[in-house]
Amino acid sequence: MSLLNLNRVSKNDNSGKEEMEPCLPENKAMANAMIADQLPTPHHTIVSTGDCEKPKQNPATVSCRKFWPRSLRFTVYVDVLTTIVFFVIFVSIELGVIPQRKLGFRCKDPSISYPYTGDTITLTILLLGTYFGPLLLIIFIEIVREKSLKDIRIGVVWDHYKELLIGVSFVIMITEVAKAMLGEHRPHFFDVCRPDANEGCTEGAFIEDYTCTNKEYSSWLISDASKSFPSGHSSISVFASLFTAYVIQTRLPSAATGRLFKPFLIAVCLSWGILCSLSRIADRRHHWWDVLSGTVLGILGVIFFTTIFHQKQKNKLHRASEKSISSTMLLDVKNKTAASARV
Known part of the structure; x- marks a missing residue:
C-alpha cells in the first residue's frame, strides 16, 4: 500500500x-x-530527514536581484533612452538646431508693437512650482494619511510623482513642437527683433523677407519672440495644478484635516495655474488666444493621464484583492483537507 x-x-x-x-x-x-x-x-x-531541502542561492545574486530585478532591466533602459531623446529634442528646438518656420508680419502691426518688460513668473519660478511644489504636497498628503513621516510608502509617492513627470514631459513636448511648426510673433516682437523692413513700409503691408537688427538681446530671445503659440507657461502650469488637485482630492482624507482644508489646497493649486496663465497676458508675452490654447492643452493632458492613472490604481487594488481572496481560499482548503485526513 x-x-x-x-x-x-x-x-x-x-x-x-x-x-x-x-x-x-x-x-x-x-x-x-x-x-x-x-x-x-x-x-x-x-x-525522517527534517524539512525539505531547498536549493541554495548565491547571496550576492539575491542581493542584486533585490535592488535590480531582472524583469525591470529592459523597462529601465527604455525609460532612460526615452528621457534622453526627449531632452535632445527639447534642447534642439530651444537652441534652434531644429529650425523653426520663419514668419512674416504686417507692417506696423499694433498687436506686436508692445515693449518687452520681462516675465513676472520667470522660467525658474515656473519649474520650481511645477516640479517641487507637487512633490512636497504629495509627501505631505502621505504623511497625513499614515500619521507619521517614517511610515509613508515611498512607492506610493513615486507612483503619483512619476505620473506627473511623464504628463509634464508630454505637454512640454507637444508645446515645443507646436511652437516650432506653427509659431506666432509675441506682442513685443517689434521691440525685441526690430526688423529692418518695418521702417518706411506701408502700414498693413505683409512682409516676409526681413532681418532682425536689435543687438541688445541674445539670439535665443530674438528667436523666442516668434514662439508665442501656444503658451508653454499656461500648458505646464495648468497641467501641474490640475494633476496635483486630483491627487489631493483622491488621497487626502478629509476626516484627518477637516472639511475646509482640502478645498483650500485645491484652490491654491488652481490659483497657481490661473496666475501663471494670466501673467503671460499682463506681461505682453502672449496673446490671449495663445494662453487659451495652452490652457486647453493642459486640461486635455490632465484628462488623459488621470484617466490612465486612475485605471492603473483600480487594477492594482483588484489584483491585490484577488490575491488575498485566493490565499484565504487556499488556506481554508488545506485546513479542511488536513482535518479530514486526521478523521
Missing part, C-alpha cells in the same frame, strides 16, 4: 537498491495524518 509523506520515502526493490521519492511540501498536513494512522509496509521505510 502506497503512503504519502512529508519528507522522503525509500523503496526497496528486488535488487536491494534504495530509491528516494521527491519531497512534496504541499501534502504536509495530509502526510502527517496518514503517517500517524498507518504503518509502513515491508517494502516501504519512513526516513
Whole structure:
C-alpha cells in the first residue's frame, strides 16, 4: 500500500537498491495524518530527514536581484533612452538646431508693437512650482494619511510623482513642437527683433523677407519672440495644478484635516495655474488666444493621464484583492483537507 509523506520515502526493490521519492511540501498536513494512522509496509521505510531541502542561492545574486530585478532591466533602459531623446529634442528646438518656420508680419502691426518688460513668473519660478511644489504636497498628503513621516510608502509617492513627470514631459513636448511648426510673433516682437523692413513700409503691408537688427538681446530671445503659440507657461502650469488637485482630492482624507482644508489646497493649486496663465497676458508675452490654447492643452493632458492613472490604481487594488481572496481560499482548503485526513 502506497503512503504519502512529508519528507522522503525509500523503496526497496528486488535488487536491494534504495530509491528516494521527491519531497512534496504541499501534502504536509495530509502526510502527517496518514503517517500517524498507518504503518509502513515491508517494502516501504519512513526516513525522517527534517524539512525539505531547498536549493541554495548565491547571496550576492539575491542581493542584486533585490535592488535590480531582472524583469525591470529592459523597462529601465527604455525609460532612460526615452528621457534622453526627449531632452535632445527639447534642447534642439530651444537652441534652434531644429529650425523653426520663419514668419512674416504686417507692417506696423499694433498687436506686436508692445515693449518687452520681462516675465513676472520667470522660467525658474515656473519649474520650481511645477516640479517641487507637487512633490512636497504629495509627501505631505502621505504623511497625513499614515500619521507619521517614517511610515509613508515611498512607492506610493513615486507612483503619483512619476505620473506627473511623464504628463509634464508630454505637454512640454507637444508645446515645443507646436511652437516650432506653427509659431506666432509675441506682442513685443517689434521691440525685441526690430526688423529692418518695418521702417518706411506701408502700414498693413505683409512682409516676409526681413532681418532682425536689435543687438541688445541674445539670439535665443530674438528667436523666442516668434514662439508665442501656444503658451508653454499656461500648458505646464495648468497641467501641474490640475494633476496635483486630483491627487489631493483622491488621497487626502478629509476626516484627518477637516472639511475646509482640502478645498483650500485645491484652490491654491488652481490659483497657481490661473496666475501663471494670466501673467503671460499682463506681461505682453502672449496673446490671449495663445494662453487659451495652452490652457486647453493642459486640461486635455490632465484628462488623459488621470484617466490612465486612475485605471492603473483600480487594477492594482483588484489584483491585490484577488490575491488575498485566493490565499484565504487556499488556506481554508488545506485546513479542511488536513482535518479530514486526521478523521
